[in-house]
Amino acid sequence: xxxxxxxxxxxxxxxxxxxxxxxxxxxxxxxxxxxxxxxxxxxxxxxxxxxxxxxxxxxxxxxxxxxxxxxxxxxxxxxxxxxxxxxxxxxxxxxxxxxxxxxxxxxxxxxxxx
Amino acid sequence: xxxxxxxxxxxxxxxxxxxxxxxxxxxxxxxxxxxxxxxxxxxxxxxxxxxxxxxxxxxxxxxxxxxxxxxxxxxxxxxxxxxxxxxxxxxxxxxxxxxxxxxxxxxxxxxxx
Numbered sequence: 001x002x003x004x005x006x007x008x009x010x011x012x013x014x015x016x017x018x019x020x021x022x023x024x025x026x027x028x029x030x031x032x033x034x035x036x037x038x039x040x041x042x043x044x045x046x047x048x049x050x051x052x053x054x055x056x057x058x059x060x061x062x063x064x065x066x067x068x069x070x071x072x073x074x075x076x077x078x079x080x081x082x083x084x085x086x087x088x089x090x091x092x093x094x095x096x097x098x099x100x101x102x103x104x105x106x107x108x109x110x111x112x113x114x
Numbered sequence: 115x116x117x118x119x120x121x122x123x124x125x126x127x128x129x130x131x132x133x134x135x136x137x138x139x140x141x142x143x144x145x146x147x148x149x150x151x152x153x154x155x156x157x158x159x160x161x162x163x164x165x166x167x168x169x170x171x172x173x174x175x176x177x178x179x180x181x182x183x184x185x186x187x188x189x190x191x192x193x194x195x196x197x198x199x200x201x202x203x204x205x206x207x208x209x210x211x212x213x214x215x216x217x218x219x220x221x222x223x224x225x226x227x
Contacts, residue, residue: 105159
């Protein structure tokens with residue numbers, strides 16, 4: 001039982017390059033999330049998927065796209081990377097059935113855009 | 115707009131003492147408030163959840179209070195240990211009653227031996 005798995009762990013991009021961050025969970029959770037974490041800013045929600053086939057914008061969606069490929073996988077795409085997107089990206093999931101529904105996080109992807 | 119505030123300054127305490135961390139929010143009434151622990155280089159890990167109609171919740175050495183009038187949650191770690199050193203984050207459901215969560219910036223706790 002791996003929980004939430006994110007790939008890659010580290011990535012360096014040049015400005016304007018594109019890439020996709022991958023996330024998969026093996027807990028049969030309904031909802032999945034992408035957050036970014038920057039010093040002094042805390043975790044900020046980029047996109048949210050309540051269930052397979054649905055996505056919703058969070059606090060900072062500009063410059064990102066997402067795909068909920070199936071119940072297990074939720075990917076985050078940067079079409080044209082900018083230095084402002086240098087951050088640590090966390091994927092999370094939750095069962096979203098009961099009210100006591102905590103988030104389970106992966107260990108993050110550290111992205112640097114030069 | 116919704117805002118969550120946590121002490122941005124690091125909190126240093128002596129081993130064995132009680133650590134108290136604060137989470138304040140404005141402009142809104144959440145249905146739930148959660149606390150997470152984050153170690154360097156790792157994702158946050160869930161600790162406790164408290165509902166709007168609960169005043170207090172305990173789990174082993176941890177205690178959370180929720181004052182909806184003051185719009186504040188306090189997180190206590192009793193008999194603190196160096197292993198409790200980490201960053202602690204609070205999170206709220208936003209909009210209220212949904213599974214979308216927004217986070218505070220976190221407070222770094224260091225327990226000194």
